[in-house]
Structures are given as structure tokens and as C-alpha cells.
Amino acid sequence: MINIDRALRSSIRTGKVVLGSNSSLEHGLRGDAKLIIYASDCPEHVRQKLRSLEVPVYAYQSSGRDLGAACGKPFPVAALAVIEPGDSEIMALLREIRGVANE
Incomplete structure (x- = not known):
């Protein structure tokens, strides 16, 4: 199991x-996003839109404030899209979420 916060940073x-639900949706629709992560307090209508995309979606187990902090930001983040993982292990989340229904 990976340390999600470290992998995000x-x-x-x-x-x-890209940070934010609108940007995440936009990149998901364009097919740029490799993974989308949303916070536990992300609005339900946004979650439904994110889950409808053909992109793997991971439900972060904490609030948007915590997700923002994990990203090194001083503001809440409802959702984010990973376009390029860089040197991180963030794509290892795909192994964790394959075959598991998203919330």
C-alpha cells in the first residue's frame, strides 16, 4: 500500500x-487524465459526474481540506486529476482500485 499523501506531493x-472538480472533469472528458481523486466531502453530483468518466477514480478517505493539505495547498481541494504522474507512485493506486467499486 502506498502513502497517498506522499505520492500526491x-x-x-x-x-x-490539475486541481479542482471542474478542471478534473474537463481533463477527464478530454481523455487527458490518467487518474482522478476526489475528497470525501466532494458534492455528490460532482462524484457522479467523475464516476461516469472513462478514467479510474479514487475516493480519498478524508476531507477536501485534508486533500488540499496533502497537495501542499492552503485551500480545500474537492477533486484533482493526474495528467502525468512524474516520479511518484500515484499510479500504484490503480492496483488498489481495480475491481473495487468506487463510492
């Missing part, structure tokens, strides 16, 4: 990650 530092 590494991905933001060495790869390309």
Missing part, C-alpha cells in the same frame, strides 16, 4: 496534476 512536484 511527488506527483505535483514532478508531474502534472
Whole structure:
């Protein structure tokens, strides 16, 4: 099991990650996103839209405030999309979520 917070910080530092539910949806629709992560308090209608995309989706087990902090940001993050993982292990989450229904 990977340390998600560490992998997120590494991905933001060495790869390309977009923050925010609208940007995540946009990149998911365009097919740019390799993985989308949403916070536990992400609005349900946004979760449904994210889950409808043909992109793996991971439910972060904490709030948007905590997800923002994990990204090194001083603000809440409802969702983010990993475009390029960089040197991080973030894509290892795919092994964890394969075959597991998303919330």
C-alpha cells in the first residue's frame, strides 16, 4: 500500500496534476487524465459526474481540506486529476482500485 499523501506531493512536484472538480472533469472528458481523486466531502453530483468518466477514480478517505493539505495547498481541494504522474507512485493506486467499486 502506498502513502497517498506522499505520492500526491511527488506527483505535483514532478508531474502534472490539475486541481479542482471542474478542471478534473474537463481533463477527464478530454481523455487527458490518467487518474482522478476526489475528497470525501466532494458534492455528490460532482462524484457522479467523475464516476461516469472513462478514467479510474479514487475516493480519498478524508476531507477536501485534508486533500488540499496533502497537495501542499492552503485551500480545500474537492477533486484533482493526474495528467502525468512524474516520479511518484500515484499510479500504484490503480492496483488498489481495480475491481473495487468506487463510492
